[in-house]
Amino acid sequence: MTDAGVAGIDPVLGFALVGALGVGSQWLAWRLKLPGIVVMLLAGLAAGPGLGLLLPSEQFGALMQPMLAIAVAIILFEGGMTLNIQSLRDATVGVRRLVLIGAPLGWAVSALTLHWVAGLSWESSAVFGGILIVTGPTVIAPLLRQARLRKRPAALLQWEAIVNDPIGALAAVLAFELVSVLADASSVGGALADLAMGLVVATLLGVAGGWGLVQAFRRGQVPEYMKVPVLFVSVLAVFALADSVLHESGLLTVTIMGLWIANSGLASYTEMHRFKEQATILLVSGVFILLAANMTVETLATLDWRALAFVVAVILVARPLPVLVSMLGSNVPWRERVLVAFTGPRGVVLVAVAGLFGERLAALGIEDGSRIGTLAFALVAATVVLHGFTLTPMARALGLIASDTPGVLIVGGSRWATALGLALKKLEVPVLVADPNHAHLRHARDAGLETFFGDILSEAAEHRLDLVSYDKLLTATDNDAYNTLVATDLAPEFGREHVFQLKRGREASSRHALPATLGGQRFGPDETFFEANARLAEGWEFRVTRLSEEFTLEDWRAHNPGAVPVADLGPNGTFRLLGPGQPPKETAGTRLVALIPAREDRQEAARAADADKTGESTDSI
Template sequence: YIFGLSWQISFLFSALIIVTGPTVITPILRNIPLKKDVSAVLKWEGILIDPIGALAAVLVFEFISVGESVGYTQTALIEFGKILLFGTTFGFTFAHVLAFAIKKKLIPHYLLNVVSLSVVLLVFVESDVFAHESGLLAVVVMGMVMGNMNLPNIKELLYFKESLSVLLISILFILLAANINLSDLELIYNWETLYIFLIIVFVIRPLGVFISTAGSTLKFNEKLFISWVGPRGIVAAGIASLFGSKLLTRNEPGAEYITPLVFVIVLGTVLLNATTARVFAKVAGVFLKNSQGILIVGASRLSRIIGEYLHKHNRHVVLIDNNATNIEKAKKLGLEAFDANIYSDALSDNIELNDVGYLMSLTGNPDINEFAIDKFGDQFGENGAFRLINSQEMNDPQNNPKEGLFSHTDDFIKLMETTKKYPSIHEIDLKDRAHYEQLIEMTNADDDIIPIFLKAPDGDLKIISSYSTDFNDIKKGYSLVYLGKMFDNEKGKGKTQAKKES
């Protein structure tokens, strides 16, 4: 309407700019500590909207290509159906074929990355042969299917994919930008371009966010921030360049506006969000000043019991382990857990851990516990980074490290023995600091009682370190949270807070 373009070209432009790019959203979110819900919505919106936006653009393009002749709508819908059919079929089938080859070790390890890339390119081309523009959907489906399989070398493929993505996206942006002539930019060097940009940022994006999140648990300020962060990415620019050039060769009226307009929207939204997202997060009140999430390294039975207690008390808790069985058990308890190698850099790039401010390393390997504190203590332990003491430190209580967890008399082996005999967490009300210190002395003398948290009247939980007498403001209303058997004077009072794990 603003540029006086036809409805067909206007709809194509609209379909192209609904795509928000994960390649530009992810770097922005990495630098802003946000609640997990907000960062997850923005991250997955960018990932899922890519193929949806591409398909919407393809559908509109087919309508334009067919023209307003007999069978106009029917032909376009048939083409769209073919894209869905062949894209989904090729992606699903070849995902299982490649996964089978990887699991059966039919591909030599040193050729795994090369063969995987070759199969992806083959799927893209073959699907495109059967249904034009279905290749993108095919490889997206293939990636989604393989990503949810338990593949032995999935981490290596992901690292290879990340390196390849950075290289190809950088090259693609250069090539696409080089495809725009100065005369194309002169077409949109006017006030109408600014009007379109402002309408997209301040009207269309907020309207879409508030309508789509109606009835969700997101608060108004969180919806407002999501409305502000909507940078368009490489898919919009790439498809705009492709379709724009094709329509120009067919002398479609208004086709010359498609590529430069989309590029202006991509460039403008990326620059706007990259420079203002952090400030706007503070203004909107979604910027986390104090990260209260807890990252637990190790998903043993001990970690799962503690994680379940924290989860029930509304703390964002994440368990990581390279033992798939432990991770699966944690997920069955409703906990957020994922397979991760503590020695890799993948954790540092996980934007859904932005609200983590406490680190607890609970593995049975002292070297891993110390490494976790050294490597991730600053990033994930801004409020406190703790680890289990080792057997040598346990025998020298006076020289326990300040990051030691729970008690200076309990290492991983003793904790697991207690967990095996008494897999429950209890609470006992405190009268004052003296009462707390008395109970701590009792736990030191009893191998079957492990103090883990100090619970404030408002429900806030403070992690107890091996220097367990550091708390000074204890008064009536506080509670001691502990693992193991109940104190003798608490038996029968129903203070158990976590069910036994089967």
């Protein structure tokens, strides 16, 4: 595109294009079941150096760096808010080792790799090495859902990513503070004094900002509807104030501020964190598109053999070595150690933070700082593509696959829940029955189902349960209000289309009816808890039937009048819970779970004999 063409593009149109490319790429990645970062990378490179439709440095000019700085500040604040100290204290020995031993060792090994293999200066290597600790929680979660790992290796990878996200950013901030004061100070003593002052000022401002917000929220000085706007404005204000008092201390300040709020026990924390996560997704998408589009053909051409060697060294040395060393002497089996050691996908946060620090290092006169952003792009693209295609085969080869089918979490222990769980177990679908009443879980325990005694919304459940193994939720307690609360609270995590609940008992009364926006979808025969359990008492049972070309869905309906389909498992492994009136799949090989009326022994024997001729499977629960 010509200079005149670029100059003629409205900056407002440029902003709209960034948003459309970022969010559109994530949606397309969701539809295609691809890592979102790969699609965003391709979209940014195509719009920028490819077609010349988006050239951020020319279109946004002097606003480019402040925009990136503010976005990264909010991203780091979000990272700080994810790190609850109690979570780390309650984490397994393996997670603590990965964080307390693996993170510092990974910083050191990554810095050495950057200096000796990629050829970066010690200053750039120290800053970028800190960022490389981050393994990308936004990337690892979709990979874990796809791979269906067993509980412990999945927990190790997930918690490492969550905890190391702010730690890696904090390490980079500290390294950059040291580099910047050394560049400005006339002596090493003066540089160390400036660094100490910077750390003290940043810590005090971060703690003061977090404490002030917590006190204002607790004392009701901020109305509920204004808490999120006040939170964001406060982050920007503290960031700007810290930078004005001491240059480049703002990023450290907002990270500490997020840590303080995360560990304050605020009642409104969940709502603020959820909204902040959504805003962070928008910012991360925008930053990634801006950085990718801002690449030039000349910059991409600098990806030489040293860049390739750097990527290979990180994957084969800088990632595995700290993990394996930190796991020495632990009770983690060697297969799990190998899987964790060779699984380290990097994400958008790495690129966003690396791009900002690279520009700032270059501004300090460290010329190779401009290479950090390009190397970050290369590493992210390589690791996401590599692990996206190799994690599942490697886990299967090591025997660490929990199930090839996504599981179902049933909240509420009863005879009905146990019967349904056993039917789903025949499909080799993982099932977990949870209930805060220990006595309610007796039938599920006696039947050999996995159980969790406790409130599914508690912190203990969050820390102990591997929800990655389950992508469907069914709330089936005798308390309609609790069913609705659980379904509403966990819907953002599971996806509203995957959350079901039993029919509420007083739906017909306008005085007791709840808004349609609350709760989950209707399930199966659309019955209340008491109606469902009464049906079992009347002799109904869950049965699993395999459809075939000889025994079609129509044949099944003819043999089972009054039966209610509740779930199906397609021949390709796609599992669904069915709502009222939702037809099951008719494909040959589909396994159907249905609630079927009881029959006399004579009728059952006749149907079994007929099934032998047609190939029907009649496993009763």
